[in-house]
Amino acid sequence: MDKRAKVCMIIGVVLLLIGVGGFALGIAKVDDIEDGRPTFALEDVTNGTLSVLDQDGQGDLGFTFYVKGEFVDENDDGIWDHCDFTSVNVIQKPNIVQADWSNLGPDNEGEFYYEIQNEGEECQTNRDTNKNFYFDNDSYIKLGRACYACGAGEFSFDSNQSVYVINDDDWDIGPTIAVVI
Known part of the structure; x- marks a missing residue:
């Protein structure tokens, strides 16, 4: 596999992990929004x-x-x-x-x-x-x-x-x- 393809895949995996982490944090905060008063x-x-x-x-x-x-x-x-x-x-x-x-x-x-x-x-x-x-x-x-x-x-x-x-x-x-x- 070409080095450029490997670099792109690594960057993609890192961005995917950041996205999953952000999604998890966002879901955890939904309860705070609903309980906001x-x-x-x-x-x-x-x-x-x-x-x-x-x-x-x-x-x-x-x-x-x-x-x-x-x-x-x-x-x-x-x-x-x-x-x-x-x-x-x-x-x-x-x-x-x-x-x-x-x-x-x-x-x-x-x-x-x-x-x-x-x-x-x-x-x-x-x-x-x-x-x-x-x-x-x-x-x-x-x-x-x-x-x-x-x-x-x-x-x-x-x-x-x-x-x-x-x-x-x-x-x-x-x-x-x-x-x-």
Whole structure:
């Protein structure tokens, strides 16, 4: 066999081993991604102030609000009861950043909006798919979001019920490893 062919085969085997090793590391990290979950920035509060950092100047995803409870529609009006009983008022918000990605979401100038599943559905009951929006062992249910595409600054709100708030830019999915060849 020609020396050039042997060198190419050796290089190919080395690259194959690197690829298999990278694949194994990637598979090991899949569990970290699935287990990734945010922590509450504020817990059991009726008002609060949060800082929006917006380090890249492209706007932040904002905040998601949860309440303790279950998905219940006792009066069968098509709206989840926790939305009927909980209101969130934005007192102060940063300026909105007009970035390419922010045009894909809701256009509500950073105000609070009810959202269980998809934009525009607000708190409409959907007993099959809304059940996926529990958080932390089915004890917290999604209420809505605020400050979508906000730039850097302070965000303040008040609520008539206790809420739990997650900064959507703070999802912790653990360390990731990438091999670049």
